[in-house]
Amino acid sequence: MTQNTSSDTGSGLAGLEARLAEDLDRLALPAKPWLLAHSHEGQPVLDVAVIGAGQFGLAACAALRHLGIEAIAFDAAPEGLEGPWATTARMETLRSPKELTGPALGFASLTFRAWFEAQFGRQAWATLDKIPRLQWMDYLRWYRKVLALDVRNLHEVIKVEPLPGGLVRLRMNTPSGEIVHFARRVVLATGYDGLGGRRLPAFVDGLPTDRWCHSSDVFDFNRLRGLRVGVVGAGASSMDSAASALEAGAASADLLIRRHDIPRINKVKGASNAGFMIGHWDLPDEDKWRIRHYINVQQVPPPRASMLRVSRHANARFHLGCPVLDVQSVADGLRVVTPEQSFTFDFMVFSTGFHIDWSERDAFAPFAAHVRSWGDRFLPEPGQEDAELGASPDLGRAFELQERVAGACPGLDHIHCFNFPASLTHGYISGDIPGISVAARRLSEGIASLLYREDFAQHFKAIEAFAEPEVFGDEWTDQRKQKESFPS
Numbered sequence: 001m002t003q004n005t006s007s008d009t010g011s012g013l014a015g016l017e018a019r020l021a022e023d024l025d026r027l028a029l030p031a032k033p034w035l036l037a038h039s040h041e042g043q044p045v046l047d048v049a050v051i052g053a054g055q056f057g058l059a060a061c062a063a064l065r066h067l068g069i070e071a072i073a074f075d076a077a078p079e080g081l082e083g084p085w086a087t088t089a090r091m092e093t094l095r096s097p098k099e100l101t102g103p104a105l106g107f108a109s110l111t112f113r114a115w116f117e118a119q120f121g122r123q124a125w126a127t128l129d130k131i132p133r134l135q136w137m138d139y140l141r142w143y144r145k146v147l148a149l150d151v152r153n154l155h156e157v158i159k160v161e162p163l164p165g166g167l168v169r170l171r172m173n174t175p176s177g178e179i180v181h182f183a184r185r186v187v188l189a190t191g192y193d194g195l196g197g198r199r200l201p202a203f204v205d206g207l208p209t210d211r212w213c214h215s216s217d218v219f220d221f222n223r224l225r226g227l228r229v230g231v232v233g234a235g236a237s238s239m240d241s242a243a244s245a246l247e248a249g250a251a252s253a254d255l256l257i258r259r260h261d262i263p264r265i266n267k268v269k270g271a272s273n274a275g276f277m278i279g280h281w282d283l284p285d286e287d288k289w290r291i292r293h294y295i296n297v298q299q300v301p302p303p304r305a306s307m308l309r310v311s312r313h314a315n316a317r318f319h320l321g322c323p324v325l326d327v328q329s330v331a332d333g334l335r336v337v338t339p340e341q342s343f344t345f346d347f348m349v350f351s352t353g354f355h356i357d358w359s360e361r362d363a364f365a366p367f368a369a370h371v372r373s374w375g376d377r378f379l380p381e382p383g384q385e386d387a388e389l390g391a392s393p394d395l396g397r398a399f400e401l402q403e404r405v406a407g408a409c410p411g412l413d414h415i416h417c418f419n420f421p422a423s424l425t426h427g428y429i430s431g432d433i434p435g436i437s438v439a440a441r442r443l444s445e446g447i448a449s450l451l452y453r454e455d456f457a458q459h460f461k462a463i464e465a466f467a468e469p470e471v472f473g474d475e476w477t478d479q480r481k482q483k484e485s486f487p488s
């Protein structure tokens with residue numbers, strides 16, 4: 001792609017950055033800081049600590065800063081490698097349409113489109129089909145830079161401890177050793193799998209670890225050259241895994257698909273509109289569950305282009321109605337049993353998604369047992385049982401966690417769940433790109449409101465102590481005083 005040299009979009013990235021700065025200036029953003037300084041055990045308390053600097057963590061920091069609240073994001077990954085885009089994702093392009101505005105927070109100059117056009121021109125935008133995966137990562141790197149967000153990379157949060165009195169203690173591993181921060185509010189922007197990890201079938205337990213991986217693992221697919229590969233699943237990631245294996249020279253890729261047909265209709269796309277994004281929060285519980293369960297059952301189809309990327313290889317085979325019943329390690333590989341036939345593979349990729357399982361996140365052990373999930377208080381209609389939804393955290397308006405037993409874990413509600421598992425409570429705004437700005441605004445306004453309420457007594461005192469006159473007494477003449485001076 002050629003760099004934009006024409007003036008059709010201003011003067012490249014520098015011009016765009018100047019326009020953005022002007023937009024922010026006109027809107028008087030960021031708002032002036034208004035929070036009171038707090039300290040604990042001799043160190044300053046952070047107003048908001050965000051765990052994770054993927055697209056949701058970045059948007060959360062930006063939205064908070066616009067409200068005059070400083071937020072620091074901590075991410076275990078090296079700079080520029082946050083999230084899956086440049087590490088474990090294997091698709092050529094994003095699934096989402098290129099027009100999505102993602103984390104732009106209502107600023108045209110902060111959209112992917114503006115960033116793209118500034119560099120490559122409007123003509124290139126017009127002919128662009130989908131957003132190339134690595135270009136999305138480049139855009140996120142720019143977003144962080146142009147907004148000057150405070151992100152600390154190589155900071156892995158290893159313990160999150162809510163404390164009585166409204167603070168949360170964070171322990172983290174950093175390049176200079178273990179450190180501790182205290183924060184008034186902590187945002188878990190830890191990703192799709194952020195409250196658990198890889199969902200894996202039970203039979204994986206006994207298999208040799210060098211013969212399989214999960215589609216989200218960091219794994220060099222060049223290792224699959226010449227091998228017979230089995231891929232379990234029919235979602236986008238299974239297509240990406242099979243295609244990557246074949247492109248790396250795998251001898252064959254067999255996709256083992258439980259369903260008798262591939263889902264063809266993307267119900268989330270059909271449902272997406274402003275009401276769906278904004279209104280889910282206000283739905284009755286029954287309707288929240290109903291729509292999430294319906295979409296779970298319908299399943300989102302893999303992108304057509306991803307399927308074609310697989311099927312253009314003659315050695316790709318799709319096996320429908322083929323649930324894996326068992327896998328055993330044998331002399332020449334992995335023996336896979338399905339209802340109608342058996343297979344032998346050298347290597348298997350489990351594209352089986354993610355699940356909520358707090359026990360897989362040691363960092364959350366201090367509070368996990370106290371988190372109220374939907375399953376703790378909501379009984380679905382018969383036929384609508386759904387383990388994933390039952391495990392979803394039952395959140396407040398600002399995405400805050402709530403206690404299973406009132407009073408059992410003070411401070412728990414100072415931790416905000418800002419990742420895909422929040423979607424039963426808040427709708428499809430906390431996992432995928434289209435809803436990021438809606439979610440970031442809701443989170444930031446909710447946190448601003450809670451912080452204001454917590455400090456209300458001091459804010460009130462500050463109002464009482466405020467003594468900056470706007471009128472000085474020399475602007476008028478009091479008729480009574482005039483009469484005293486000049487009696488008739």
Ligand SMILES: Cc1cc2nc3c(=O)[nH]c(=O)nc-3n(C[C@H](O)[C@H](O)[C@H](O)COP(=O)(O)OP(=O)(O)OC[C@H]3O[C@@H](n4cnc5c(N)ncnc54)[C@H](O)[C@@H]3O)c2cc1C
Pocket residue numbers: 051052053054055056057074075076077081082083084085088089090093094095096155156157158189190191192216237363418419420430431432433434
């Ligand atoms: C392969 C793949 C393809 C996708 N494609 C699309 C798509 O086309 N369109 C779409 O809308 N959505 C897509 N999604 C869904 C979603 O947009 C992505 O998962 C996205 O990365 C979610 O953003 P996030 O900020 O929530 O999480 P992430 O981008 O995963 O960021 C989370 C960050 O948290 C950090 N972290 C986690 N735990 C800790 C800790 N304890 N300490 C410090 N840091 C921590 C991680 O290092 C990571 O950088 C895709 C997802 C995947 C997995």
